[in-house]
Amino acid sequence: MPILTVKKLTKNFGGLAAVSNVSLELEQGELVGLIGPNGAGKTTVFNLLTGVYKPTSGTITLHTNGVDKPIQGLKPYKVCEMGLARTFQNIRLFKDLTVLDNVRIAMHKNVKYGLAASFLRLPSCQKEEQELVERSMELLKIMKLDHKKDELARNLPYGEQRHLEIARALATNPSLLLLDEPAAGMNPAETAQLTEVISWIRNQFKLTILLIEHDMSLVMKICERIYVLDYGQVIASGTPEEVRTNKRVIEAYLGEDVNNA
Amino acid sequence: MKKLAETMRNTKSWTKLLLLVLTYVIIQLLILFGIIQDFQQITLTTICINIILAVSLNLITGFTGQFSLGHAGFMSIGAYTCALITMRMPTIPGFILGLVAGAVAAAVVGILVGLPTLRLRGDYLAIATLGMSEIIRIVFLNLNITNGAAGLSGIPQFVNWPWLFVFTAGTILLIVNFLKSSHGRACISIREDEIAAEAMGINTTKYKVTAFAIGAFCAGIAGALYASYFFFIKPTTFNFQKSVDVLVMVVLGGMGSVSGSVLAAILLALISTFLQSFSELRMVIYSLILIIIMIFRPQGLMGSKELSLSMLSKLGSKFSFRKGRV
Numbered sequence: 001m002p003i004l005t006v007k008k009l010t011k012n013f014g015g016l017a018a019v020s021n022v023s024l025e026l027e028q029g030e031l032v033g034l035i036g037p038n039g040a041g042k043t044t045v046f047n048l049l050t051g052v053y054k055p056t057s058g059t060i061t062l063h064t065n066g067v068d069k070p071i072q073g074l075k076p077y078k079v080c081e082m083g084l085a086r087t088f089q090n091i092r093l094f095k096d097l098t099v100l101d102n103v104r105i106a107m108h109k110n111v112k113y114g115l116a117a118s119f120l121r122l123p124s125c126q127k128e129e130q131e132l133v134e135r136s137m138e139l140l141k142i143m144k145l146d147h148k149k150d151e152l153a154r155n156l157p158y159g160e161q162r163h164l165e166i167a168r169a170l171a172t173n174p175s176l177l178l179l180d181e182p183a184a185g186m187n188p189a190e191t192a193q194l195t196e197v198i199s200w201i202r203n204q205f206k207l208t209i210l211l212i213e214h215d216m217s218l219v220m221k222i223c224e225r226i227y228v229l230d231y232g233q234v235i236a237s238g239t240p241e242e243v244r245t246n247k248r249v250i251e252a253y254l255g256e257d258v259n260n261a
Numbered sequence: 262m263k264k265l266a267e268t269m270r271n272t273k274s275w276t277k278l279l280l281l282v283l284t285y286v287i288i289q290l291l292i293l294f295g296i297i298q299d300f301q302q303i304t305l306t307t308i309c310i311n312i313i314l315a316v317s318l319n320l321i322t323g324f325t326g327q328f329s330l331g332h333a334g335f336m337s338i339g340a341y342t343c344a345l346i347t348m349r350m351p352t353i354p355g356f357i358l359g360l361v362a363g364a365v366a367a368a369v370v371g372i373l374v375g376l377p378t379l380r381l382r383g384d385y386l387a388i389a390t391l392g393m394s395e396i397i398r399i400v401f402l403n404l405n406i407t408n409g410a411a412g413l414s415g416i417p418q419f420v421n422w423p424w425l426f427v428f429t430a431g432t433i434l435l436i437v438n439f440l441k442s443s444h445g446r447a448c449i450s451i452r453e454d455e456i457a458a459e460a461m462g463i464n465t466t467k468y469k470v471t472a473f474a475i476g477a478f479c480a481g482i483a484g485a486l487y488a489s490y491f492f493f494i495k496p497t498t499f500n501f502q503k504s505v506d507v508l509v510m511v512v513l514g515g516m517g518s519v520s521g522s523v524l525a526a527i528l529l530a531l532i533s534t535f536l537q538s539f540s541e542l543r544m545v546i547y548s549l550i551l552i553i554i555m556i557f558r559p560q561g562l563m564g565s566k567e568l569s570l571s572m573l574s575k576l577g578s579k580f581s582f583r584k585g586r587v
Contacts, residue, residue, distance in 0.1 A: 050460060052456070052460075075459070075464075076456075076459040076460050077459050077460075077461075077462050077463055077464045077465070080459075080460060080461060080462035081462055085460075085461075086460055088457065088460075092454050092456060092457040092460075093454075093457070094449075094450050094453035094454055094457065094458075095453065095454075096453060096565065097446075097449065097450075097453060101446060101449075104443065104446060105443075105446050105447065105449075105450045105458070105461060105463070106461040106462065107443075108443045108444075108446065108447050108461075108462065108463060109461075109462035109463070111443040111444075113442075113443075115439075115444060115471070117442075118438060118439050118442030118443070118444050118445065119435045119438055119439055120435075120438065121438045121441075121442075125442060128443075129442070129443070132443065168461060169461075171461075172461055172462050
């Protein structure tokens with residue numbers, strides 16, 4: 001059963017077609033990779049999926065609880081409410097807030113108490129705040145950040161900032177998680193650890209994950225399927241093995257074969 | 262462990278309550294025994310009104326990150342509404358009605374102005390809010406009911422220390438509670454990173470307008486208290502200069518620190534009172550003090566930190582330690 005169907009997605013910036021006619025389909029519970037050379041349009045696809053950009057044409061449909069919801073052109077916070085969460089390529093944490101606050105803020109969309117309760121700090125507010133802290137701590141424990149809950153996000157080492165971004169995305173309680181280069185800038189040991197974390201959270205939270213990544217050790221190890229993007233178009237898709245031996249993919253990454261020139 | 266934390270929190274909130282009551286009683290006694298006389302009471306009133314203005318502008322500018330130069334406009338709406346109502350109903354219920362109506366009117370204007378302008382960022386928003394407060398001023402200048410440039414005089418006086426205390430302490434408490442709640446954190450996340458906030462499910466427009474409306478509401482209260490205490494208001498009282506004065510308090514105290522705003526409001530009022538004997542040099546010295554503070558504390562007196570009891574006790578123990586060595 002698919003959870004996300006993207007049909008003929010196109011985004012033009014002036015005369016440049018950053019993404020053209022991209023169609024994707026993600027099955028429930030899949031872990032899919034989106035790869036391609038620099039400037040291929042991977043992050044633009046993410047921005048289209050999460051509502052940061054409005055697509056020029058094409059449809060994006062999210063299938064949750066047996067209902068099909070078109071999400072193209074919706075505002076980012078609406079897309080998030082529908083169960084689609086993301087991390088950012090260039091980390092975008094709330095840097096001057098604590099680790100705990102970063103996660104708590106992402107839980108805000110499910111907070112029930114109103115403004116009046118917050119002004120007067122009514123029992124309903126206090127009780128729910130307590131629950132927020134408890135749930136945030138559970139997530140932080142999973143990402144091994146619980147001992148740093150009062151640290152400012154900007155003071156965390158790079159790898160932990162990446163982990164915190166994932167924890168924050170999980171706090172929105174998503175059914176589909178988009179990870180934009182989660183291993184960027186990590187050393188091989190950190191990447192290996194992150195690889196384990198990603199497959200673990202997928203099983204634990206029954207998530208579907210789409211990830212952009214340049215680190216092929218990570219992609220080939222955990223992705224069940226891969227889409228390859230070049231110049232805004234899908235040039236190949238399939239299992240890691242199929243993609244690895246695909247002629248067009250090799251050309252896109254390494255240039256055309258000398259013999260054909 | 263949990264129990265301990267709870268009792269700690271309870272003692273803390275009791276200590277805070279005790280401090281509040283103590284502040285009230287001490288100042289009330291000083292007034293009763295004539296140590297704070299009429300002249301000093303004007304400073305006291307200015308301090309309270311400025312605290313309300315600075316704390317509420319800090320919510321908009323320091324916490325939500327929306328640069329606003331229109332606080333005097335909201336203040337004037339509260340002042341004129343309250344004045345017009347109490348002049349027709351010169352009773353305590355009339356004053357309360359005027360105060361509430363003034364605050365609500367300011368909040369409504371805040372929402373109406375906020376919806377179209379809050380999509381602007383940084384300096385653009387500052388210019389838009391500046392324009393808004395000038396429009397409000399010019400409306401009051403040209404209406405018949407507000408008596409134009411001459412302003413309104415003979416507004417019934419109801420405001421005294423108990424009123425001031427209740428509204429100042431109330432504003433601080435409500436805003437601090439709001440900032441500690443999930444809704445408050447949503448506002449703060451907009452300042453930190455608007456794109457990330459929106460991606461995490463925060464309706465950024467809604468929370469910008471909410472912060473704007475709460476700030477305008479409190480500014481309306483401040484305006485109403487001003488009108489009722491000084492019994493005379495005119496459009497120039499609420500000009501651009503007034504908005505800048507409030508902004509100076511917020512920046513001086515520290516963007517994102519409620520206690521900083523309170524401290525700055527008190528400090529600036531005291532400085533300008535003491536400088537009254539240096540008539541010509543007054544503004545020069547005042548400006549010099551501001552420049553010096555900003556050079557040595559560019560983040561403001563408190564930065565983004567809050568004055569807390571634990572900080573006070575730490576400071577206290579440091580102090581007594583030093584004393585002990587001497």
